[in-house]
Amino acid sequence: MNYQLVLIGFMGAGKTTLSQALGRANGLPVLDTDELVTQQAHMPINEIFSQEGEAGFRQREHLALLHALTSKPAIIATGGGIITQANNRQVLQSLTVPVVLLTASPAEIKRRLAGTTDRPLFKKDWPSLMAKRNGWYTASANRVLPTTGRAISELVQELQHIMEEVSIHD
Template identity: 65%
Template sequence: MMTQLVLIGFMGAGKTTLSQALGAATGLPVYDTDDLVAAAAHQTIAEIFAAEGEAGFRQRETAALAEALRHDPAIIATGGGIVTQAENRARLAALAIPVVQLTVTPAEINRRLAGTTDRPLFQENWPALLAARQPWYATSANHLLDTTGRSVPALVAELQAILNEKAG
C-alpha cells in the first residue's frame, strides 16, 4: 500500500511546517525538495540562485521531486515554484496519491514572510508570481486546503484524513 502525500503551494502557505508536523503525527518520513536540492548541491538555495540562476535551480528541483517520489512511505513538501516546470506539473497531476495545494491569503503571506531573507523570489513582485502560478497549482493538485488563520493541529488532522481516505 502506498502511503505518500505531496504538499504544493506558494511561499508561506505552510508546506514545510505542515509536512514536519504531519510526519511527526504519522511517523512517516518527510522529504522537502528544497532541502534535497541544497544537500545535493552542498549550497543554500540562495547560493544556487546566485551561481546558476532560477533555471539552474529549477533543473535541480525537478530532479529532487523525482527523487522524493521514489520514497514510499513519504510526506513530500515541494518548493513554491515546483509547478513552473511543465514536467513537474505533468508528474504531479498524474499521481494517484494526494497532491494537496495549500492556499493562503496575500495578507497572511505578508505576515508569515515578513523580514524573510532566504527566499530569493519573495523579494521580487511576489503577488504577480502568485497570480501566474495559481493555474498551475490548480491543475497539479487533487486536493485543496486553505491554511489561512488555521492552527497546525487542525490542518494536520485534515491532512491525516486525506491520507486515511486514500489508504482506505
C-alpha cells in the same frame, strides 16, 4: 501503510510546517525538495540562484522531486515554484496519491514571510508572481486545503483524513 502525500503551494502557504507536523504525528519520513536540492548541491538556494540562475535551480528541483517520489511512505513538501516547470506539473498531475494545494491569503503570506531573507523570489512584486502561478497550482493538485487562520493541529487532522481516505480506496 504505504502512505504518500505531496504538498504544493506558494511560499509561506505552510508546506514545510505542515509536512513536519504531519510526519511527526504519523511517524512518517518528510522529504522537502528544497532541502534535497541544497544537500545535493552543497550550497544554499540563494547561492544556487546566483551561480546557476533559476534555470539551474529548477533542473535540480525536478530531479529532487523524482527522487522524493520514489520514497514510500513519505510526506513530500515541494518548493513554491515547482509548478513553474511543465515537466513537474505533468509528474504531479499523473500521481494517484494526494497532491494537496495549500493556500493562504496574500495578507497571511506577507505576515508569515515578514523579515525572510532566504527566498530569492520573495520581492516587492510577489503578489503578481502568486497570481501568475495560481492556475498551475490548481492544475497540479487533486485536493485544496486553505490554511489562513487555521490551527496547525486542525490542518494536520485534515491531512491525515485525506491520507486515510486514499488508502481505503487503494
